[in-house]
Amino acid sequence: MVEREKAKKISILVPVYNEEDAVLGTIAKIQKTMGDAGFTSFELIVINDGSTDNTGAKLRNTGAHVITHPSNRGYGSSLKSGLRAAKGEIVVITDADGTYPLERMPVLLEHMARNDMVVGARTKTNSEAGFFRRFPKLILKHFASYVVGIPIPDLNSGFRAFRKDVVMKYFRIIPSGFSFTSTITMAMLSDGYQVQFVPIDYFRRVGRSKIRPIRDTISFFSLIMRICLYFFPLRVFVPMSGFFFSLGFLKIIYDFTYRPFGRFVISQSVLFFTLLSIQILILGLVADLIIRRPVGD
Incomplete structure (x- = not known):
């Protein structure tokens, strides 16, 4: 050899x-x-x-x-x-x-x-x-x-x-x-x-x-x-998506804990973080599909 x-x-x-x-x-x-x-x-x-x-x-x-x-x-x-x-x-x-x-x-x-x-x-x-x-x-x-x-x-x-x-x-x-x-x-x-x-x-x-x-x-x-x-686009997009989803989830917990009983509503910030996390995840999935061919082709 x-x-x-x-x-x-x-x-x-x-x-x-x-x-x-x-x-x-x-x-x-x-x-x-x-x-x-x-x-x-x-x-x-x-x-x-x-x-x-x-x-x-x-x-x-x-x-x-x-x-x-x-x-x-x-x-x-x-x-x-x-x-x-x-x-x-x-x-x-x-x-x-x-x-x-x-x-x-x-x-x-x-x-x-x-x-x-x-x-x-x-x-x-x-x-x-x-x-x-x-x-x-x-x-x-x-x-x-x-x-x-x-x-x-x-x-x-x-x-x-x-x-x-x-x-x-x-x-x-x-x-x-x-x-x-x-x-x-x-x-x-x-x-x-x-x-x-x-x-x-x-x-x-x-x-x-x-x-x-x-x-x-x-x-x-x-x-x-x-x-x-x-x-590996998902190794960037999945953590980003999880980060923004976590922000939305924490905001729900905060609102549920500190808002007066009976006045709890889903805030705009919760909707924003949740939708943003979904969009980022979808973008990552699309990117992952696109790169499923050899880079040298």
């Missing part, structure tokens, strides 16, 4: 944006790691996403296939450009900032013999992320796990391997920003594909982070809600 995976064509995608300090070391380590592990049939594709430093110049004569964006389009857009160019059956993605243990790349590929995607799940972090970055990520991870009904150890790890033909089914819903990895994680788990999480370390990056905590956290929440509506 392992030898069969080594014989397959593999495409390694590395999106870069202003990574002049780390990109050459990343490329050299990937080439050495893959060669030492016996993976002879692989291509290395580096996507230069409109870098304004010396990244472009340093990518010359590296032996990698370089795709250059004239301007910065975003992480997801870079990976989509790489996917279009990739010739391999299996695609590996990683960052060029020194945060991921590239020596674990062969481990991801070996596990691909039994899976549709293998994700490097970060268990040890030296990234020094503060509470206001870690807490929203924790909430996002638990909410995403609720949506797909499966525990997700790492929702948006950028170090993973997957089958290209599977991910291409979701190409039209993949966003251009940092949500690429979150989207394919939730989409593949939602559709029942085999996804394995392999523990990895995570290190402090070389250079300056491109993450914008507030904006990216809002984008992640928006993404998860959108994915939820794509695949």
Whole structure:
């Protein structure tokens, strides 16, 4: 099984944006790691996403296939450009900032013999992320796990391997920003594909982070809600319907308890909350019927 995976064509995608300090070391380590592990049939594709430093110049004569964006389009857009160019059956993605243990790349590929995607799940972090970055990520991870009904150890790890033909089914819903990895994680788990999480370390990056905590956290929440509506609309609409129905029910109890005897009537607010809950539930049922076809069709 392992030898069969080594014989397959593999495409390694590395999106870069202003990574002049780390990109050459990343490329050299990937080439050495893959060669030492016996993976002879692989291509290395580096996507230069409109870098304004010396990244472009340093990518010359590296032996990698370089795709250059004239301007910065975003992480997801870079990976989509790489996917279009990739010739391999299996695609590996990683960052060029020194945060991921590239020596674990062969481990991801070996596990691909039994899976549709293998994700490097970060268990040890030296990234020094503060509470206001870690807490929203924790909430996002638990909410995403609720949506797909499966525990997700790492929702948006950028170090993973997957089958290209599977991910291409979701190409039209993949966003251009940092949500690429979150989207394919939730989409593949939602559709029942085999996804394995392999523990990895995570290190402090070389250079300056491109993450914008507030904006990216809002984008992640928006993404998860959108994915939820794509695949499990009832997991959004049923709790919403139940919430408004509960408000109406509590209002009935309040009116019955505190109104004078003989003067109890159903108030307008009770009717409003009850009808709203019914409408939301019906909307959820209709949405559930609509999405009962594969997203890739």
